[in-house]
């Protein structure tokens with residue numbers, strides 16, 4: 284950081300909420316790009332710091348990263364112009380200083396471990412939505428603009444995506460982000476959009492968090508799986524689990540005894556010899572989340588209603604409402 288950088292950081296510091304100097308060449312404040320946490324006004328996740336010959340900005344909330352030059356330009360065109368003139372005078376007109384477009388410096392497209400998106404717990408609309416359904420908002424991320432989030436992954440194929448808010452359900456396999464699902468908050472939009480970053484990867488949520496040599500429960504949706512211990516969720520129909528080392532899968536389908544598609548999948552699962560949960564007929568709720576909201580001890584229900592083979596067939600025939 285040179286004297287001009289420091290001067291202009293102080294010049295705009297009045298506009299940066301909770302601005303403070305952490306130490307030499309490191310400043311911290313509420314991010315003006317995303318506005319930082321709406322819930323906690325004390326959260327300060329924007330930083331300005333020295334990086335080689337540049338000064339860079341980074342936000343740990345929204346993931347924005349750019350040079351100080353670009354940051355200044357977004358904040359105040361007039362001040363930015365002055366800054367450029369002063370930099371020009373001392374000869375720092377190299378591409379990294381003046382002419383460069385915002386350059387993203389952190390984990391962006393290629394990051395495979397962490398999503399640079401806020402958690403749902405940090406975003407009011409998302410945490411309200413999840414908490415209403417008793418779902419832990421710290422387990423999922425949030426994209427303000429789903430279309431541009433998907434576009435930040437060159438390996439993702441995407442078409443007709445809308446600029447809309449979506450809850451992001453990350454799919455990890457062996458600690459690598461292999462894809463994600465975007466869950467709409469708007470009932471008029473497509474409910475789930477699955478984007479895979481590796482074509483051959485299993486479309487399954489929660490694979491890194493299971494003990495494979497114990498019973499592994501497989502639910503129909505990621506949200507449902509968060510209520511069940513040692514579980515994963517299908518993120519597409521007819522997911523193949525044969526190569527994943529799961530020795531005792533227990534399939535949990537939605538409680539929709541009139542849904543032909545589900546009936547045929549249950550039938551095939553029973554025929555394959557795997558264990559399956561057949562919901563007691565007095566339960567009317569259609570999925571695990573609804574059962575949780577209705578006050579059921581779902582973990583226990585599952586334990587008491589897991590069947591296989593002939594017994595599964597008998598229970599299934601009794602449960603289904605369609606011939």
Ligand SMILES: [Zn+2]
Nearest residue numbers: 314317342345
């Ligand atoms: Zn931010």
